[in-house]
Amino acid sequence: MNSLTVENLTKTYGKGKEKVLAVDDVSFEVKCGEIFGLIGPDGAGKTSIFRMLTTLLLPDSGSATIENFDMVKNYAEIRKILGYMPGKFSLYQDLTIEENLYFFASIFNTTVAENYDLIKEIYVQIEPFKDRRAGKLSGGMKQKLALCCALIHQPKVLFLDEPTTGVDPVSRKEFWEMLKRLKSRGITIVVATPYMDEAALCDRIALMQNGKILSIETPENISRDFPYLIFEIKAGRTSRVLQALENFKHKKNVYAYGEFVHLITDKNENVRPENVKEYLQNEGFENIEIKLVQASIEDSFIYLLSN
Amino acid sequence: MNTEFQNIAIKAENLTKTFGNFTAVDHISFEVKKGEIFGFLGANGAGKTTAIQLLCGLSIPSSGSATIAGFDVYRETEKIKKNIGYMCQKFSLYGNLTVWENLNFFGGIYGISRGNLKTKGAELLEKIGLEHEKNKLVSELPLGWKQKLAFSVAVFHEPQIVFLDEPTGGVDPVTRRQFWKMIYEASDRGITVFVTTHYMDEAEYCERVSIMLDGKIAALDTPSNLKKDFNAENMDDVFYEIARGAKRMDN
Numbered sequence: 001m002n003s004l005t006v007e008n009l010t011k012t013y014g015k016g017k018e019k020v021l022a023v024d025d026v027s028f029e030v031k032c033g034e035i036f037g038l039i040g041p042d043g044a045g046k047t048s049i050f051r052m053l054t055t056l057l058l059p060d061s062g063s064a065t066i067e068n069f070d071m072v073k074n075y076a077e078i079r080k081i082l083g084y085m086p087g088k089f090s091l092y093q094d095l096t097i098e099e100n101l102y103f104f105a106s107i108f109n110t111t112v113a114e115n116y117d118l119i120k121e122i123y124v125q126i127e128p129f130k131d132r133r134a135g136k137l138s139g140g141m142k143q144k145l146a147l148c149c150a151l152i153h154q155p156k157v158l159f160l161d162e163p164t165t166g167v168d169p170v171s172r173k174e175f176w177e178m179l180k181r182l183k184s185r186g187i188t189i190v191v192a193t194p195y196m197d198e199a200a201l202c203d204r205i206a207l208m209q210n211g212k213i214l215s216i217e218t219p220e221n222i223s224r225d226f227p228y229l230i231f232e233i234k235a236g237r238t239s240r241v242l243q244a245l246e247n248f249k250h251k252k253n254v255y256a257y258g259e260f261v262h263l264i265t266d267k268n269e270n271v272r273p274e275n276v277k278e279y280l281q282n283e284g285f286e287n288i289e290i291k292l293v294q295a296s297i298e299d300s301f302i303y304l305l306s307n
Numbered sequence: 308m309n310t311e312f313q314n315i316a317i318k319a320e321n322l323t324k325t326f327g328n329f330t331a332v333d334h335i336s337f338e339v340k341k342g343e344i345f346g347f348l349g350a351n352g353a354g355k356t357t358a359i360q361l362l363c364g365l366s367i368p369s370s371g372s373a374t375i376a377g378f379d380v381y382r383e384t385e386k387i388k389k390n391i392g393y394m395c396q397k398f399s400l401y402g403n404l405t406v407w408e409n410l411n412f413f414g415g416i417y418g419i420s421r422g423n424l425k426t427k428g429a430e431l432l433e434k435i436g437l438e439h440e441k442n443k444l445v446s447e448l449p450l451g452w453k454q455k456l457a458f459s460v461a462v463f464h465e466p467q468i469v470f471l472d473e474p475t476g477g478v479d480p481v482t483r484r485q486f487w488k489m490i491y492e493a494s495d496r497g498i499t500v501f502v503t504t505h506y507m508d509e510a511e512y513c514e515r516v517s518i519m520l521d522g523k524i525a526a527l528d529t530p531s532n533l534k535k536d537f538n539a540e541n542m543d544d545v546f547y548e549i550a551r552g553a554k555r556m557d558n
Contacts, residue, residue, distance in 0.1 A: 040479070041450065041451065041477065041478055041479030041480075041482070042449070042450035042451070042477040042478065042479075043449045043450055043451075044479075138351060138352050139351050139352075140351050140352070162477070165476060165477055166351075166396070166473065166476055166505065167351060167505070168349070168350040168351045168505055168546075168550070169505060169507060169543060169546050169547065169550070170350055170546070170547055170550040170551070171350065171351060172505075173547070194476075194477045194478070194479075195506075196480060209479070238511075238512065239491050255484050256484055256487065256508075256512065257508065258507070258508035258511040258541065258542070259511040259530060259531070259541070259542075298480050301479075301480055302480050302481055305479065305480070305481050306481065
C-alpha cells in the first residue's frame with residue numbers, strides 16, 4: 001500500500017526572465033513504512049518538494065496524496081498525520097526543551113505522557129538539559145529536540161529535510177539508527193540528504209538534480225545498473241594519478257574517490273586491470289594497486305550528473 | 308630567521324581557550340608546514356570552531372602560544388588577518404551584492420589596487436567560468452558556484468594561509484571534486500590550506516589530518532598512518548574509533 005503518491009508535481013518561482021523552475025514534473029510513490037530518500041545537492045529542489053507535500057506551498061501543477069488525503073483539498077487532515085522537521089531549526093528559541101515539547105503536544109491536542117513511549121529513546125538523551133532554552137542548544141541537541149517535537153503526535157508520515165547536514169559522522173550514524181527504529185514502528189519516512197553514504201541506508205532513493213528526478217531505485221539496484229566498469233586505483237599522490245589517467249585511451253571518466261582514484265571505462269572495450277597497470281607503469285608509477293569494484297551511490301550520481 | 312621557521316605556516320603550543328569553567332580548546336600543539344593541505348577534523352562541539360577563531364586572530368587565547376604566518380596570536384592579530392584568507396559554509400560573501408561587487412569589496416578590503424582589481428578580477432572570473440554571471444546577485448547562484456567563488460575570493464589577495472571551515476557541505480559530488488582541484492592548485496602556488504570537513508573521503512585528500520576530541524587533539528598524522536595505527540580500513544572508521552571516546556556532549 002502506498003503512503004504517498006506524487007504525480008507530475010511542478011513549481012516555479014519568479015516571473016518572466018527571472019523565472020526559475022525549482023521542481024520539474026516530479027512523480028514518485030512511497031510505500032507504507034518505507035524510508036524513502038531524496039538525494040541531491042543544494043538547489044536540486046528537495047526543499048520545495050517537502051514544502052508542497054507538507055501543505056506549506058501550493059504547486060503550479062500536478063498533485064499528491066498522503067495517506068489518501070489530497071495535498072491541496074485535505075490539507076487540514078494531512079497536517080494532523082504528518083511530522084515535519086525543516087532544514088532550518090524552527091522551534092521556539094526562547095522556550096526550553098521541555099516547554100517546546102509540551103507546546104507542540106498541546107497544539108496537536110495530545111499530551112507528552114500519551115506519546116512518551118515513541119520519543120523516549122531520543123528524549124532521554126536531551127532530558128538532562130530540559131530546562132535549557134532551545135536557542136542555547138548545540139546542533140546535535142537541537143536536531144534531537146526537533147525530531148521529538150515532530151513525533152509527539154504519533155504521525156503516520158515523517159518528513160525530514162536534511163536532518164544531518166553539518167553533523168559529524170558519528171552523530172549522523174546515531175541519527176540513522178533512530179530512523180531505523182521509527183521505521184520498525186511503521187512510520188513512513190521521507191528524508192532528504194546531500195550525503196551519498198546515507199542514501200545506502202534508505203529502502204529506495206530518488207536521485208535529484210536541477211528540479212528533476214534522475215532515477216528512482218533501491219540502493220542495491222542503482223549500484224547494479226551502473227553501465228560501466230570501475231577500476232579502483234591507488235598509485236601514490238592522487239593528483240598525479242588523475243593527471244596520468246586523463247590521457248588513458250579507454251577512459252570515460254576519472255575522478256578522486258577518497259584515497260583511491262576511480263577510472264571508468266566502457267564494458268565493450270574489455271579493459272582489464274593488467275592493461276591499466278601496464279599503462280601506469282609506463283607512465284612511471286610504482287606500487288600500483290588496482291581492482292574492479294561495484295559502483296557506490298556516489299559513483300552512480302557522478303555518472304548521472306555527467307550525462 | 309632560520310630556515311625551519313620559514314617553512315612553518317602555523318605553530319601552536321599548548322593553545323588553550325576557556326569560557327568560565329569550560330575549556331573549549333585544551334592545550335593543543337601542532338605545526339603546519341608551508342603549502343601543506345592540513346585537515347582539521349572533529350565531532351560537533353569538539354572545539355574546532357573556537358580553535359580556528361584563535362588561529363585567525365578573532366579570539367585571544369587564555370593561555371599557550373601560537374604564530375600564524377610568523378605573527379603572534381596575542382599581539383599581531385591585525386597582521387594575521389592581512390596574511391590569511393577565510394571562508395566558511397554559512398557566510399563568506401554578501402548575497403545582495405553582485406559577483407563583481409563582492410570581488411571588488413573583498414579585494415579592496417585586502418588592499419588590492421583598483422587597476423589590479425579590474426584585470427585580476429576578470430581573469431579570476433574567466434578561470435572559474437563565472438564571467439557571464441558577473442552582474443548577478445550572489446544569492447542567485449547555485450551553492451556549488453557560490454562556494455567556488457567564495458574560495459577564489461578568499462585567496463584573491465594571495466594570502467599565506469587560507470582557512471576553510473566546511474567549504475563543501477551540501478555540495479554535489481562533481482562540484483566537490485572541482486573544488487578540491489582548486490585547493491590543490493592553491494597549495495601548488497605555496498598557499499597553506501587549513502580545512503575542516505565532515506566528508507571523510509575528503510580527509511583522504513589532505514596531506515595530514517588532526518582529529519579533535521573534547522578540546523584536545525586526539526590524533527595527528529597522514530591519513531595512511533592513521534589507518535595503520537587504528538587498524539582501520541578507511542578514515543570513517545578512524546574517526547568513529549576516536550569519536551566513540553568522546554566524554555563531553557556538544558556544547
